[in-house]
Structures are given as C-alpha cells and as structure tokens.
Amino acid sequence: MLAAAHVRAALGQSWPPFVLVAGLLLLGQLAGRDGLFDAAASRLVRVPGEAVATLLACLALVALVTALLNLDTAVVFLTPVLLGVAERRRLDPSPFLYGAIFMANASSLFLPGSNLTNLLVLAGAHRSGGSFLTTMLPAAGAAVLATAVGLLLIHRRALAAHAAPPALEPPQPIRVGPGLIGAVLAAALIVALQDPALPVLGLAVVLLAWSAARGRLDPRRALAALGAPTLLVLFALSVALGVLARSGAVSLGWLHDAGAPATAGVAALSTVLINNLPSAVLLSSTGHLQAQALLIGLNVGPNLAVTGSLAVLLWWRAARAAGATPSALTYSKQGLLLAPVAIALALLASSA
Numbered sequence: 001m002l003a004a005a006h007v008r009a010a011l012g013q014s015w016p017p018f019v020l021v022a023g024l025l026l027l028g029q030l031a032g033r034d035g036l037f038d039a040a041a042s043r044l045v046r047v048p049g050e051a052v053a054t055l056l057a058c059l060a061l062v063a064l065v066t067a068l069l070n071l072d073t074a075v076v077f078l079t080p081v082l083l084g085v086a087e088r089r090r091l092d093p094s095p096f097l098y099g100a101i102f103m104a105n106a107s108s109l110f111l112p113g114s115n116l117t118n119l120l121v122l123a124g125a126h127r128s129g130g131s132f133l134t135t136m137l138p139a140a141g142a143a144v145l146a147t148a149v150g151l152l153l154i155h156r157r158a159l160a161a162h163a164a165p166p167a168l169e170p171p172q173p174i175r176v177g178p179g180l181i182g183a184v185l186a187a188a189l190i191v192a193l194q195d196p197a198l199p200v201l202g203l204a205v206v207l208l209a210w211s212a213a214r215g216r217l218d219p220r221r222a223l224a225a226l227g228a229p230t231l232l233v234l235f236a237l238s239v240a241l242g243v244l245a246r247s248g249a250v251s252l253g254w255l256h257d258a259g260a261p262a263t264a265g266v267a268a269l270s271t272v273l274i275n276n277l278p279s280a281v282l283l284s285s286t287g288h289l290q291a292q293a294l295l296i297g298l299n300v301g302p303n304l305a306v307t308g309s310l311a312v313l314l315w316w317r318a319a320r321a322a323g324a325t326p327s328a329l330t331y332s333k334q335g336l337l338l339a340p341v342a343i344a345l346a347l348l349a350s351s352a
Helices: 002-033 036-044 052-071 071-088 095-106 115-121 129-155 178-192 197-213 218-225 228-247 262-274 278-284 292-304 312-320 329-349
Strands: none
Touching: 002 036, 002 052, 002 071, 002 115, 002 178, 002 197, 002 262, 036 071, 036 178, 052 071, 052 095, 052 129, 052 178, 071 095, 071 178, 071 312, 095 278, 095 312, 095 329, 115 278, 115 292, 129 178, 129 292, 129 329, 178 197, 178 292, 197 278, 197 312, 228 278, 262 278, 262 292, 262 329, 292 329
16 A cells, blocks of 8 residues: 555656656647747847857757757757857857757756756645746856856857858748747746646647648657657656655655755766656655755756756757767766856855
C-alpha cells in the first residue's frame, strides 16, 4: 500500500510537466512551419551596428522564446536561426552557437512552462504563472544579465571582428496562423492557470489538426520531431527517483537545513550527474528545500556541462543538423565561467 502511494505521488508530480512540454514543443513545430522563426531571422540580420549588437538581439530573442514557449523549443528552432544570422553577417559562429544554449538555460526561470524543472519542483503548489513570474523575476533577470555579459566577455575577440552590412532586402512578413495563435494562447494559459498542462496540450492538438487539415503540416513528422523516446526515458527516470526519495531509500535530510547557496550548488552539480529533470524530482520529493534556490541551481546549473539538461541534448542535435560542430569541452570551459556567476547573482537578487 505504501509503495503504491509513493508511485502515485511520483506519477502525480511528474506527468503534468512532461505533458506541458510536449504541448509546447508541438506548438513550436507549428510556429516554425508558419515561418515565425525565419521572420525573426530576417529581422535579426538587419540589426544595425557590429557583432555585439547582433549577438545581443539574438540572445534577447532566445530569452523571449524560452520564457513563452519553453527552452527546449527555443534551442531546437533558434540554434539554426542564430547560426544563419552569423553566417549572413560573416561573423564567427561560436558566440551564437553557445549563446543559444547558455541563454536558454539562464532565461528559463521566468514562467513555470519555461522549463520542466519549474513544474516538477512546484508540483502541487497550485501557483499561477503570474505569481511565479512575480517571485522569480529578480533572479531570472540577474541570471540573464550575468550570462549575456559573460558571453560578451568570453567572446570579445570574436565579436571585435567587423560584421557585414545589414541585409537590404525587406524582412519576411509575420504570418498570423496556428503558430502565432498557439504561442500567444499558450503563454496566456500558463500565466493564468495553476494547472495548464492539459489545456496547452489540447490547444496544441487542435491547432496541429487544423494545420494538418489545411495541408500545411504533416502531423507524423511533427510527432517524430517531438523526441518522444527521450521524453519517456526521462519521465521514467524521474518517476523512479521520486519513488526512491519518498520511500527513504535516498536520504536528503541534511539538505533541509542548508542555506540557499548550498541548495543551489547541490542542485547544479546534480544536473551534471543525472540531468536536471530527474534531479528536480529527486530533490523536491521530500519537500522543505528552498524552492527558489533549488530552481536557480536546476535551471542555470546545466550550463556547467552537456549532461545537464534535455535542452542541451536537443541543442547539440540542432547544431549538428545545421552544420555546426559543438564541443563538450568548449561548452564546459565557458559554462564553468558563466554558471557560477549567474547562480550567485540570481541568489543575491532573489534575497534582496
């Protein structure tokens, strides 16, 4: 009986976040098919000024899409966009390649749906997206600012190169279709509802069916791009760790009285060891941990290594598909400089 209760509790904590991210990834497919990301790229290429201005505009777009449509959606669709912008402006692609993933992780603290870990940690808390945004805004803003400044410093030599003149052709029009409608409605549902998982997935399914009926999207390709096997593996691991934590097989009592820096530090390191989604379930299953510090470590910590989050795996795949050659060593060299500073400043901002 007790074991069954642990399984039910672990399932109850884990399924809504994974359902929500599936819905957001499907909506991202629609947005990509409607040309929203291509339209954004055509505007980014026209940003006046040199490389620094172009990179900052790209990072701002990554932060916006991450906040509204989830960091996994952001890295899948915007990594090739940022690489394309760098190519068309004849710039070193490295700041744009690594900036896409580092900014996505750092900016995933704004809304519950921005990162699965937010939903896993807050499962059962019944907080609206608006309440979450109000609480996490200082920490999220600090993490984004620290990451942006850090990227500029790390890549200062590459960014000193002269950029090609902005494109002269007019930007692509923004089409009002299922992608844009889905993005706006999903953001509204996440902010307004305490449990938006099923409504967002339902919205995605309806819009996907609408787009398929009009012959504008192959639903089988959209579902294949969802990466369901990876999501299912992480879901199963999350449930298993949740059961272990609730049964007492994994003792986390020593963390209950730890301060915010220790909590964030343990969370960040655990993402490197077992990925941030299982870490979120494991560390939050017993309660009593500082939620803000836990989220800061779980969300920004994956910038330490490529094993840190599902988003990094999706970014790697998108980068390779776009012709880039990401390096795990280069990733960690930059992340070891960026992540600790971003975590520290986010903790300071959240306690102010």
